[in-house]
Amino acid sequence: MAERPTTNWRRGIAAEAAELAAGTLDPDCACMVDLYSDELLSATDAVLNAFETELATLDERDDEQVFAAVERVVLALNAVNEAHDESAFETDEREQLCLYIDEALTEQGVDVIALTARHGLGRHELTDQWRNW
Template sequence: MTNRPPDHWRAWMVETAREVEAGTLDPGCAVADLYPESLLRATDAALQAFEDEVCTLREPSDKAVFETVERVVLALNAIDGDGQHGGAGGHVPCRGVGDQSSEVAGRRIVSSG
């Protein structure tokens, strides 16, 4: 089972609520609506679609890998910009995920130019 950010966000909200209830956290510091359920569901759905797509890749080309990653980044950015989520969430930076992505990026730059 994959660890997803919404799982951590939900756990954080539960812990924050416990701290407020116990009096160890000022209620003004607790931002219970930072991660609305609509944001969590939409993020989960985008990540599940990404995982499903990745599972279908068999010996993919660099282009196929980039296109798959691009789709999930665009989906997550769209979720971030969707007003129904109260403007929650931060921008999803399109950064490398370890050495392999840097290697693939380098090959893409060389092959494009």
């Protein structure tokens, strides 16, 4: 399965904690825990859990079904972002989330390039019509 962005964020938190413990990072430079609170990680994982569950039953040949799944995951991530004062997902996080959605669909057999092309979109525009983050 495609690696969730939250896995990457948790790795960053752990690496930063190790650097702090080793004394190789100035505490004033530590930011990972502030960027990725437990609440944000849990809420994002809940959204991605639901998306992964839906992917398991997805008919990869049904464009409407695929777009509906993308819409649901993006709207749910919008809600997570809104709950965190519209600042949960900055540029790097947005890119990771969009890549995750693309990779997860691809692993389920969806040809994302063909899907988006059939609808007059570029591959990286898959989430744009619903995404507020």
